[in-house]
Amino acid sequence: MDFEKLSDIIKDENRIKIGTDIEDKYLSDALNRNKGKADVLIFPINTEEVSSIMKIAYENGIPVTPRGAGTGLVGATIPTRGGIILDLSLMKNIVELDENTLTVTVQPGILLVDLQKFVESKGFFYPPDPGEKNASIGGNISTNAGGMRAVKYGVTRDYVMGLEVVLADGTILNTGGKVIKNSSGLDIKDLIIGSEGTLAIITRAILKLIPKPKKSISAIIPFNSLKEGIDTVIKIIKKNANPTAIEFMESDVIENAERFLKLKFPSDRGKAYLLLTFDGDEEFEIESNYKKVKEVALENNALDFILLDKKDDIERTWKIRGALVTAVEAVSEQEPIDIVVPIDRSADFINYTKVAEKEFGIKISSFGHAGDGNVHLCVIRNGMEENLWNEKSRKLLKALYRKGKELNGLPSGEHGIGINKKPYFIDVTDKINVEYMRRIKKAFDEKGILNSGKSYSI
Amino acid sequence: MDFEKLSDIIKDENRIKIGTDIEDKYLSDALNRNKGKADVLIFPINTEEVSSIMKIAYENGIPVTPRGAGTGLVGATIPTRGGIILDLSLMKNIVELDENTLTVTVQPGILLVDLQKFVESKGFFYPPDPGEKNASIGGNISTNAGGMRAVKYGVTRDYVMGLEVVLADGTILNTGGKVIKNSSGLDIKDLIIGSEGTLAIITRAILKLIPKPKKSISAIIPFNSLKEGIDTVIKIIKKNANPTAIEFMESDVIENAERFLKLKFPSDRGKAYLLLTFDGDEEFEIESNYKKVKEVALENNALDFILLDKKDDIERTWKIRGALVTAVEAVSEQEPIDIVVPIDRSADFINYTKVAEKEFGIKISSFGHAGDGNVHLCVIRNGMEENLWNEKSRKLLKALYRKGKELNGLPSGEHGIGINKKPYFIDVTDKINVEYMRRIKKAFDEKGILNSGKSYSI
Known part of the structure; x- marks a missing residue:
């Protein structure tokens, strides 16, 4: 590989690592189970650098694996074909908070936790809330991350208004913008959202914000069986009680997390639990909503309805919810x-x-x-x-x-699909869908240099 | 053209019109200004027929122009290249109302007004509300129609959960489904939404519903100038008052519509007006919201805040709003x-x-x-x-x-763009975006038979 040309672009040698200088963590993902190989690891700091690197990669047919914070669980960041790892974690600036259009423009490397903290300090709210708060926004967009609050607020896709991306050949493309409606040609933006780095490198995102809800409460509903809990969920949703989140979990998983965190869950009455949150600006609004749920739950064999309105109880409970996977993995x-x-x-x-x-x-x-x-x-x-x-x-x-x-x-x-779920994805997805995904990939990346082999891609 | 093969598929001669038997209205759109030409007009009644017709069109390279109710304003339904007009208006069944997943599955020819009436009779609500209620859902999806309620509820795209489409070569493809989250490969569904019939023929749609809000009120806010009205809008939005719609109009446009409809707008105090609606389940929720708006408006030079809570006043006002364009066109x-x-x-x-x-x-x-x-x-x-x-x-x-x-x-x-806005769209859109839209088109329709020449397409 022509490292010289790359070094001409990235003059700071802390931002370019070659061969064995590349630390193992950059060759894998959060599960750290499979390891890839790469010739060079680059940390660009702006769109122009990404564009210049992609031009070289394109000319020379070099595979490129983009990565953010490396918190993915499906192997999408594993460089299976060698070449360049493009780590976007240094591109983590907040470019602009636009209070008039309720948007924030960010670089892809910013962590969800930092973005949420920033916008909340300004009275705004970025609703998507995947469990992993140390994920990058670029990663969240690339997997169309969902999370807890999708019930009320939707998923990442619903909050991405515009994207700046670098295409396989280094061209910079802007799609969408600070507009609420759009019927102007094909929707390239939504095609890139969830594409796991296979179509383009995201270098900037315009995200939609909402005013921060003033109040939030949680509630725990214990049941004698998971079935009773789950059966109640549809009844809750039909009640139009507008919960922010409805999570379910069984007691053995909770007990495992309690041991792991040395924390106590606020109830031990159930074999299974629903955990809900409600948010809003007005006390009466939240109260009216959770009372609807309480009524439905108690009519449907709930053992109790435990309102959590103390900050400490809410935090502890969600900390346990957040640690369920990690606690399993520890064992x-x-x-x-x-x-x-x-x-x-x-x-x-x-x-x-x-x-x-x-x-x-x-x-x-x-x-x-x-x-x-x-x-x-x-x-x-x-x-x-x-x-x-x-x-x-x-x-x-x-x-x-x-x-x-x-x-x-x-x-x-x-x-997302990455490499871990690829065989199962291919097994259960209609052949015609996979074929058209591959046709789209070819339209964007005919040389197949952008994270190829992941998800639907050959 | 090989009409025989088409007649083999469509045996009912009322559903296939050839040459001069094609009425003029099928050669144009709602503006009825430009007229195209076509060899044959077909009214399929199911997906299999659409698929069979597309297979013949594909084999023979025959252009196909799909149309719904023909209410478009941009010429997207004008058959500029001859060939087949595929009128989907007979495919207007409601396939299924699924109360558990809050979805309705429909064929594309159903009119918005009929869909809204049906779901509301069952206690549900389909929020997208473009002015033209006699548009078909297929047309709404093909233009990503927006409308009045986008402020609170979003646009058509936000309510399309799944699509069945027929591709250029006649293959049937399903994308999305009754699921709320999706990170399973590329998002073909959103690519088809808003594509004005250039990528595929929509033959079925799964639409998201919400429980029908129990109450709705409107309010008129007169101002001395349009500028004062528009300046107040951002302040309203920042107040988190959750209006369903915020429309603006000037007095001369209203007066024109008053003459046209022989109806009286509830206020004549302003040079310009904001017209808002608020909906919800609870009186106090709506009241709390409109009071926030009233306060902001009166602080910002509003001349009045006229609450419309009588059904008759609300209907008359929105009828005038709905007729603004028609009233201009009458003159x-x-x-x-x-x-x-x-x-x-x-x-x-x-x-x-x-x-x-x-x-x-x-x-x-x-x-x-x-x-x-x-x-x-x-x-x-x-x-x-x-x-x-x-x-x-x-x-x-x-x-x-x-x-x-x-x-x-x-x-x-x-x-949408269609043909009327195409030169302006091409003028203001980055070349690279148009190029990638055309690449996607080619990936879907290499022979260029599907509504080619419209919007971004060559």
């Missing part, structure tokens, strides 16, 4: 799954996991976003011998993804 | 424009129209969606001699679109 290797099904099929899907657990002899923990059908599963190794685990877990995963499809679901609600 | 030929700018640039844009009016000597009426920066202009001919009108109006339109771009706006918020 055993696991495969994270985020199949999404229509909300009224969540119960069917979870029931199937109970059947599959027995059939395959592998423990599955389920929890997640009950309010939007985005079920999270941890398929847990629990010390199983490697070959057996590989064989059995693959079969189990295939069965789970097929069940998701049977229930009119999709393979990923928010994590 | 004179006009060019409808729906440039969209960031909300805080609406005032600048409207001010520019006042300057342009004088400079070009052509009357411009402005009104529209103040809450989302989607300004509607009627550029009015007023009996100007044809050649002079053609020359001067083109120059004026070019200047208006360029001003829109200068203010970081886009050529169309909701009407």
Whole structure:
């Protein structure tokens, strides 16, 4: 590879690492299970540098793997084909807060936690709230990250108003803008959102904000069984009670997280729990909403309705919710799954996991976003011998993804496909859809240098 | 053209019209100004027929122009290249109302008015509300129609969860579904939304519903000048008062509509007006919201705040709002424009129209969606001699679109581009964007048979 040309662009040698100087963490993702190879790792600091690097990559047919904070769970940041790793973490500026249009313009490397903190300090609110707060916004956009608050506020896609991207050949393209409506030609912006770095490098994003809700409360609803809890969710949604989040979890997963964090969950009455939040500007609005839910819940076998209005209780509870996966991982290797099904099929899907657990002899923990059908599963190794685990877990995963499809679901609600889920994605996705995704890829990246091999891509 | 093969598919001769049997209205759009030519007009009744017709069109390279109810304003339904007109108006079934997932599945030919009536009778609500209620849902999706309620509820795109489409070669493709989150490969669905029939024929749509708000009120706020009214809009939005709609209009446009409809607007105190609605389930919620707006308005030179809570007053007022364009058209030929700018640039844009009016000597009426920066202009001919009108109006339109771009706006918020706005769209859109739109078109329709020549397409 022609490192000289790259060094001409990136003169600061702290921002370009070659060969064995590249630390392992840049060759993997958050699961740190698979490792790729790369010739060079570059940390650009502006769009022009990204553009210049892509021009060289394009001319020489060099593979490029973009990455943000590296918190992904599907291997999309693993450089499977060598070449250049483009780490965008230094491009983390807030370019502009525009209070008139309620937008914030940022570089892709800014972390979600920093963005949220910044806009909230100014009285605004960026609603998308994936569990991983140390993810970069560029990563969130590339996976169309969802999170807890999708029930009320939608997902990342709903908050991306405009993008500046660098195309495979180094050209800079702007799509969308600070406008609320758009019927001006094809929607390139939404094509790039969720494309896991396969179509373009995101170098800037205009994000929609809302005024920060003045008040927020949470509530815990214990049930004797997960089924009773999940069955109640649709009834809650139909009540138009406008909850911000509806999460579900079983007691054994909570107990595991309690041990891990040395914290106590505010209730131990249930075998399963719903955890909800409500936000708004007015006390009466929130009260009217949670009372609707309380009524429905108690009519549907809820054991209690525990209102959390103290800051400490709310924080502790959500900390436990946030640590469920990490707490599982601390105990055993696991495969994270985020199949999404229509909300009224969540119960069917979870029931199937109970059947599959027995059939395959592998423990599955389920929890997640009950309010939007985005079920999270941890398929847990629990010390199983490697070959057996590989064989059995693959079969189990295939069965789970097929069940998701049977229930009119999709393979990923928010994590993306990357390389880990690719075989299952290909297995359950109509061939014609994969073909047209590949045609679009070719239209954007005919040489196949941009994160090729990930997700739908060959 | 091989009519025999088409007649083999469509055996009912009422559903296939050849040559001069094709009525003029199928050769144009709602403005009825330009007329195309076609060899055959077909009314398919199901997806399989559409697929079979497209297979023949594809094999023989026959141009296809899809149309719904023909209410478009930009010429997208004009068959400029002959061939087949595919009229989807008979495919108007409601396939399924799914109360559990809050979705309705429809064929594309159903009219917005019929869909709204149906779902509201079941206690649900389909929020997108373009002025033209006799448009088809397929047309609404193809233009990403916006309308009045975008301020609170968003646009058509936000309510399309899944699509079944027929591709150029007749293949049937399904994208999206009854799921709330999706991070499973490229987003083909959003690419088709707003594509004005250039990528695929929409044959079925899964639409998101919300529970029907129990109450709705409107309010009229008169001002001494349009500037004062528009300046107040941003202050209203920042107050988090959650209005459903914020429209603006000047008194002369209202008076024209009053004459046309023989109805009286509830106020004659202002030179300009804001018209707002608020909806919700609870009286106190609506009251708390409109009181915030009343306070801001009266602090900002509003002459009054007239609450409309009687059904009759609300209906009459919105009827006048709905008839503004028609009332202008009854008096004179006009060019409808729906440039969209960031909300805080609406005032600048409207001010520019006042300057342009004088400079070009052509009357411009402005009104529209103040809450989302989607300004509607009627550029009015007023009996100007044809050649002079053609020359001067083109120059004026070019200047208006360029001003829109200068203010970081886009050529169309909701009407689409079609053929009428194509030269202006091409003039103000970055070349690279048009190029990538054309690449995508090629990936979907390499023979260029699907509504080619419209919008971005060659």
